[in-house]
Amino acid sequence: MTATLPARPFTTGVTMLRAIAVARWLTWLWMLGLVIVAATREVDETLASDTSGADTAFRHPFVAFVCVAAVLAMCVIGTLLARRGTERPLRPGFAIAEGALATAVSVLDGWVFDPGHVFETSQSLATQYPLIAMATVGLTFGPWVAAAFGTLLGPAEAWAAELNAFGPWETRHILSIVATSIFFAAAGALFGWLGRLLRSVEAEIADRRAKDEVGRVLHDTVLQTLALVENRTATSDPELARAARNADRDLRRFLFGAASRERHTLESRIRSTIERATAHHDVNVTINVLDDGCRASEVQQDALAGAIGEAVTNAVKHAQAGRIIVFVETDDDGQVFASVRDDGVGFDPTVVTAGHGLTGSIAARMADVGGRSEVASTPGTGTDVKIWTSA
Amino acid sequence: MTNAASPAVTDADEPKPPIRTVLADDHEIVRSGMRHELGARFEVVGEADDAEGAIDVITARQPDLVVSDLHMPRGGGLAVVQACATMCPVVILTVSEAERDLLDAVAAGAAGYLLKNSPIADVRTSLVAAAAGEPVFSPSLAALVLGEFRRMAKSTDTNPLTDRERQVLQLVARGLTYKELGNELTISPKTVENHVRNILGKLHLSRRSDLVRYAVEHGLD
Numbered sequence: 001m002t003a004t005l006p007a008r009p010f011t012t013g014v015t016m017l018r019a020i021a022v023a024r025w026l027t028w029l030w031m032l033g034l035v036i037v038a039a040t041r042e043v044d045e046t047l048a049s050d051t052s053g054a055d056t057a058f059r060h061p062f063v064a065f066v067c068v069a070a071v072l073a074m075c076v077i078g079t080l081l082a083r084r085g086t087e088r089p090l091r092p093g094f095a096i097a098e099g100a101l102a103t104a105v106s107v108l109d110g111w112v113f114d115p116g117h118v119f120e121t122s123q124s125l126a127t128q129y130p131l132i133a134m135a136t137v138g139l140t141f142g143p144w145v146a147a148a149f150g151t152l153l154g155p156a157e158a159w160a161a162e163l164n165a166f167g168p169w170e171t172r173h174i175l176s177i178v179a180t181s182i183f184f185a186a187a188g189a190l191f192g193w194l195g196r197l198l199r200s201v202e203a204e205i206a207d208r209r210a211k212d213e214v215g216r217v218l219h220d221t222v223l224q225t226l227a228l229v230e231n232r233t234a235t236s237d238p239e240l241a242r243a244a245r246n247a248d249r250d251l252r253r254f255l256f257g258a259a260s261r262e263r264h265t266l267e268s269r270i271r272s273t274i275e276r277a278t279a280h281h282d283v284n285v286t287i288n289v290l291d292d293g294c295r296a297s298e299v300q301q302d303a304l305a306g307a308i309g310e311a312v313t314n315a316v317k318h319a320q321a322g323r324i325i326v327f328v329e330t331d332d333d334g335q336v337f338a339s340v341r342d343d344g345v346g347f348d349p350t351v352v353t354a355g356h357g358l359t360g361s362i363a364a365r366m367a368d369v370g371g372r373s374e375v376a377s378t379p380g381t382g383t384d385v386k387i388w389t390s391a
Numbered sequence: 392m393t394n395a396a397s398p399a400v401t402d403a404d405e406p407k408p409p410i411r412t413v414l415a416d417d418h419e420i421v422r423s424g425m426r427h428e429l430g431a432r433f434e435v436v437g438e439a440d441d442a443e444g445a446i447d448v449i450t451a452r453q454p455d456l457v458v459s460d461l462h463m464p465r466g467g468g469l470a471v472v473q474a475c476a477t478m479c480p481v482v483i484l485t486v487s488e489a490e491r492d493l494l495d496a497v498a499a500g501a502a503g504y505l506l507k508n509s510p511i512a513d514v515r516t517s518l519v520a521a522a523a524g525e526p527v528f529s530p531s532l533a534a535l536v537l538g539e540f541r542r543m544a545k546s547t548d549t550n551p552l553t554d555r556e557r558q559v560l561q562l563v564a565r566g567l568t569y570k571e572l573g574n575e576l577t578i579s580p581k582t583v584e585n586h587v588r589n590i591l592g593k594l595h596l597s598r599r600s601d602l603v604r605y606a607v608e609h610g611l612d
Contacts, residue, residue, distance in 0.1 A: 227507040288534030325566030
């Protein structure tokens with residue numbers, strides 16, 4: 001069913017894109033402020049090693065403003081995309097452009113500023129923009145691509161340093177480059193992983209909702225009709241009644257079985273045992289398993305399931321039961337109690353031979369794992385088998 | 392387990408007037424099936440295929456018992472229960488084993504909650520009991536309620552069920568009739584009935600924890 005569903009809108013992804021859009025605007029404002037301050041500041045000749053003769057921190061103020069304009073364009077496009085809603089919020093083209101621009105601005109940092117800027121003074125021209133780009137790339141392409149993209153920012157810084165006429169290189173500068181690569185690669189991977197996680201959680205929620213919806217519809221229509229067919233044909237057409245019961249069971253297993261099966265191994269053991277025991281018999285079985293914290297060992301659980309199967313088999317084969325109620329619960333110590341009641345012919349427990357096979361086999365199974373059992377029956381009123389995994 | 396047999400015997404001893412019953416179900420086939428299966432002990436005095444129609448019929452006919460589906464157009468079984476629970480016992484007969492549906496029905500004042508895949512003899516016995524004022528519900532639902540209370544007890548350290556009520560619930564879940572249950576615990580069937588009524592009353596309490604668990608199981612929002 002899930003395989004045929006159309007691609008889902010990624011709503012939490014859109015929420016993240018909106019958050020990124022806001023962060024992008026803030027970054028742009030910061031960047032704009034930085035460029036304006038740098039472009040208008042009188043440089044103190046005694047502090048800066050300014051040899052260009054210009055009176056600001058920039059060698060190429062025009063290019064700096066072009067960078068600011070380019071980021072402004074990304075802000076506008078990013079906001080538009082995030083506002084467009086859930087259709088296709090993650091555009092690969094946009095993410096590539098953003099990653100490329102962030103790298104380019106990081107490189108140009110060394111070119112637009114006067115020499116002595118890279119590794120030494122004030123903010124990088126790109127400010128936090130590479131981080132924004134990592135978020136966009138991570139969300140769009142996943143952790144691996146984003147991490148690969150992030151490693152490019154170290155070399156970009158090195159290139160910027162070359163353009164900034166930096167030298168001589170020392171170990172600490174190399175380390176700084178490597179650290180930059182690692183930081184942005186990790187950031188990209190983190191954003192990518194977060195995006196993937198959100199997407200899978202969202203898909204799971206949508207799946208559950210779809211299944212709930214399908215379950216409700218089937219409840220209201222198919223299961224209803226099957227129950228009726230089963231009841232009305234019980235005496236007139238046992239074969240049809242059996243077919244209806246099997247269809248009912250299969251449908252319920254499909255609707256409600258998978259999840260509980262994974263979670264409760266005790267219940268799945270018991271259910272499959274009972275299914276085997278009743279496979280070719282026309283009998284109504286109600287199975288109630290309350291498994292909150294079963295601490296019986298695997299061996300004990302298997303013995304219990306086997307004993308329950310034995311009791312059910314006996315009910316359908318020898319007692320000619322039409323109805324069986326299996327009730328299983330765990331006590332506060334995690335030990336398990338089970339009861340199998342049927343409405344069959346029953347037997348007289350004082351006549352040993354009648355119930356010997358049943359009593360003996362169940363009692364032996366349980367005794368082997370430290371448990372016990374009781375069988376109560378009177379002719380004509382059915383049988384009640386009680387089983388405990390502990391003495 | 393002679394659920395059907397014992398009341399039938401008493402019926403033969405002293406004939407009683409039939410239980411005047413209203414059936415509410417949006418499926419024609421279910422209503423005709425019920426009419427067919429209920430037997431001589433019941434007299435169907437009205438039918439409806441939605442909640443509004445059911446409320447009208449019940450108000451007009453003043454039956455002894457209402458058997459209503461849960462999912463129906465225009466309000467569903469809950470609307471019927473809310474409107475009519477004070478007039479006569481309303482028993483929900485549904486295919487839904489969902490915990491929320493059971494809790495909502497009981498909170499609204501339903502006298503019983505039975506599953507459509509129960510054997511018809513059980514349904515008949517339960518309906519006779521419900522008409523007499525006993526609260527009734529299917530064994531599998533008793534187990535569900537028992538599980539709910541146990542989870543509550545674990546999460547809050549306060550079990551709202553007394554030991555006796557827990558015992559009663561466990562025996563209902565095992566499929567004992569109230570009469571058998573009374574014999575087992577050596578208390579009168581009337582006392583059993585009171586315990587069950589108290590248990591059902593306490594169900595409202597669990598709705599909050601039910602919501603929380605639903606939210607946890609179904610993710611965020």
